[in-house]
Each structure stands twice: as structure tokens, then as C-alpha cells.
Amino acid sequence: MSSVKFRAPSIGLIALLAGAVAVPMTAAAGAAEAGSYPTPLPAETIPSVRSLPATYPNTWAFLNFSSDRIELRNVGGDGREIEGDLQARDSSMLLISSTRPELYVADTVWSRFTRGVRTDYITVYDTKTLAPIGEIVLPTKRGLITAMEGMFAFTDHERMALVFNFTPASSVTIVDLVKRKVLGEVEIPGCSLVYPTVPRGFSTLCASGTLLTVLLGADGKVTGRSESQAFNVIDTDPLFTWSTQLGDVRYFPTMLGHVQPIESQGDTVTVLPQWSLVSAEEQAAHWRPSGWQPIAGDGADSLYVLMQADAREGSYKDPGTEVWVFDAKAKSRTRRLRLARPGSSIALTHSAEPLLLVQGGERLDVYDSQTGSLLRSLNMTGFRTRMTIQPVPGE
């Protein structure tokens, strides 16, 4: 810095020049234009930063690009599409609070971009300004996995967050989001991901095919553990690790076309019998759930599952061509929506008339969830990775 010297008059001159740059025009042309527009455009304020509404419209959704950013988009209107962006670096995960005006992004960075000191942390953002208003530094253990459900979850009515760790030993960091501090760590050997099945605690899927449920005290310490019988047939018909919740039941699709309901009643988690999403005929045609984020729910009775015909070993993450809608209570299909183009991730907005969001390649298609008609298509040029879609919570 010692070699660079600024003098006050120079700074003043730069500011003056920056504010006064204009393209000169001839007097005749200027007069003609002014005749049409007698009032000049008003001077505008500098600096100016746009802010967002305190409560987002429920036709907005966050798109996690699983790489460089988490983008807030208006998927319900044909005007402004991008409302804002949150920084993301590696396996970044977002939680959207519905009880505080805050957003939480769990992320990992290195001090020299791809090398140097690793830091894992949660950034607390203000929903209205998207300004970072707080930070919680985490143990450097976060699972660095393509962003997906189960890596970061609320529990205890959003007072706590759960961060899935993989080192490759599995554990969960328990975070107090209100006091913005780490409470502790719970080891879950042989199990992966966290699902908020109980009021304070979580369930996790284990490599042995079981579901382990862990209950926590207010201090984040374990107060109880229970493990189900094995039900997840990982070799031949594993559960997708994506789910959707309708009432007290969380539904996971399976690779071969079943759905696995898991019911929560207080601290009791029950693995209910699976039922099939496909008829014998559809099974013979190899119709199966597929895609990256393959299931969504409308919050009432309907399950939306992304489906693929002619599925085979190795195709379960490939895009699907249809979305099948099921009445979860009747365990029967109610609609079959053919997509304008194959999709990898699906979600439903929490609006009164839910919009079906389908990411396929560089497009986010927005459909009427009842009729299946395509309403609009948003461009995401250059998108190459897998997307997690998180519609903003309903009011």
C-alpha cells in the first residue's frame, strides 16, 4: 500500500467524473426528443439495494444448483424470475424457517479456494435483505455429497438443526439455531442422512436395511434410540433417499416401484407395509420411479412420483418422462401427467393451487398440477449438476 498514494482532490475528481459521464447529442435531436417527453426521467438514488418482502409469496422456490449458488426464483409469475441468490460452495444445503425471518445455509469452504484450511459453517441470512446476519462454525465433518434431502434438517420446531456428517464415519452435529451454537454430536455408525420424524430428534437410514430413530433432550444429548426391523432391501429394491410427508406419514419411493410409508406418532416411528405404485402390466413394462428428486406431495393426500418406462439397472437417477399422482390413503393412482420434456427433480409449491415444478436439463418447467398443462418454462443456461428444489413454505 505504501507505493500507492491518493490525494483528496483526485478522489473528488474521480467521483465527479463518474457521476457526470454522459453521451453528448446534437441540440436539434435533443429538442425533438424533449418535445415528445417534456418531463425528464427523475434522478435515481445511489447506492440502492433491492429488498424482498418479509414473507415470500408461496409461488416462489429456492433452486439449489448443487454447485455455486442457491437461487430464489418466482416460478408463479411471468415477470421477474430471479429474486436473489445465496452463495454456495460445496454440498451446500438450505433450510427455510417458517418461524423466524431467517434462512440457513450449511456449507464448506477452503481458505485457498480448493485447498488450505477447511471451514464448515452455517450462514444465517435475513429473509428480507438476504444479508448474512450470523454464522455458526461447525466441526469439519459435513458429508460432502451432492446436495440432497437428509443432509441438513430442522428439529425441535426449528430450534435445532441437524447436520449429517460423513468422514467416512457417520454422525450428526446438533446445532442450536436460536443461540447459534453447536450443542454436540451423535454417532450413527452404519447409517446415513437425517429425517425429522420425531418432535426433537431424527430417524436415519442404515446400511443394514433398518431405520434408526434417535430422541434428543433440550440440550441436544441423546435420550433414546430405537431401531426398526430391516425393511430396506438395498441390493435389489432400495428406498430412494428422497421422501415427502403427508400428515403423520413420510413416503419414500423404491427403485422397483413401491412406496414405503413411515408413520410418526409423537416419539414413536413405525415402518408401515409397502404398497406398489405400478400394476403388473406396468411392472412388466419396467415403469419405475426415477430421477434425482423423484417425489413430491401436496400436503394433503396426493403423492407425485416421477416415473420412467423401460427402466433398468443403472437408470434410477436418469430423467423420468411422466409424473404419476397417487391418492396415498386409497393407495391408488389418480392422474398420469406426461411431461413436455424429461425431468430429473420435481416439487410442488405450497400455494392453494400447487404448481408442479420439474427440472430437466437447463429448464425448470412449471405445470398446473391438476391438469398437467405446461404454464411456463424458465431457463437455467449452463446448469450441469443435480438440482434440489425447495418451494418456500406456505403461509
Next chain:
Amino acid sequence: MASLDRFAERVLRAFAGRTSRRSVFTLLGSALVGAATVPLLPVARGEDIEPNSADPKSGLQPPQTSGNPQDPGDQTRCDYWRYCAIDGSLCTCYGGTVSSCPPGTEMSPITWIGTCFNPADKRNYIISYNDCCGGVLWGRCNCQRNEGDRPVVRPSSNNEVTWCFGTQSQSYTCSTAVILGVATETK
């Protein structure tokens, strides 16, 4: 490392329990974990790679071949036979090779494995998809193939995990496809 050893032991035990041929494990070493997969003919899909051309005036990347007819195919393409269970960026596009990391990166000793069919000699090979870590973050030559891949609930056969463990940096760069040996028996 104690927890890592426990993990490796658990996965290896599970693997051994499912597989009658244990001889292959002498190749793996204690740090490598994985599961045999059902071999399929290589099929290109999930590819995000610009076309290749041998024409030096095309401006396109030339094919990279082994020169050995027993190891056929373009190692910068997703349909190369060793990439049957890969998900990531191909190191052959970053200054590495199919079996070595680019200069300036580190190879993770811990990884996931697959079993791929070599169309030339008709053998199934155990392929180790070692990730290279700490280098330039670019994202080119992305290739996603999931034969034998299982959800992350079984991490050793999941390719969504960044397998940069035991390296100074855990920042992902690209993936290799190293021959560990012949799979004399498959499921």
C-alpha cells in the same frame, strides 16, 4: 483413523459376506471399500462432453486412446468401458489419465468400486474410481453412469459422495478409473 478403520472393516465384512471370491480383496487393501456390481455393456448416457475430433484443425479435443486394442475406446468419453459406474468429471480432461490424477492434485486412497465388462477381452474387471482432490474446480467432462450404484445409505456403492478422504484437501477435482484386477466371479 479408528473410526475410518471401523467403517472399512464394516463395509469389507458386508462385502465379503455377499461375495464368494475373496481373492480380489488382496488387491484392495484395507483402505479401499466397495461392492461388486452387475456388469453391463457400456452405454453412453448422462454425458456432458463436447464432441471429439481427430482433425487437428477442428478446434476440438482429440480422442485419447490407450493404443492397446485390448483396452479399447476413447478415455475422454463417457462410454469408455471402465466408466460403467462413474459419476463426476473425467481426469483425462484435466491433464490426468484414466488411472492417474492431474498434476497438482492428490489421489484419495479411499473410494468406491465397480465391476466393468471389457468388450475386447470379454473379461469383467474390478475398477476403482479414485477421486483426485485439491485441484482446479472446473466441472468439465462430466459423466454420470450408475450401473450398480445404490443410494447413499450404502456409501461404498454410491457415487454421489466426494471420495476425498485421507487427502490434505477434500475439494473434488475429478475421477479416475483404475484397474484393480479381474473379477473372476460376479453376482
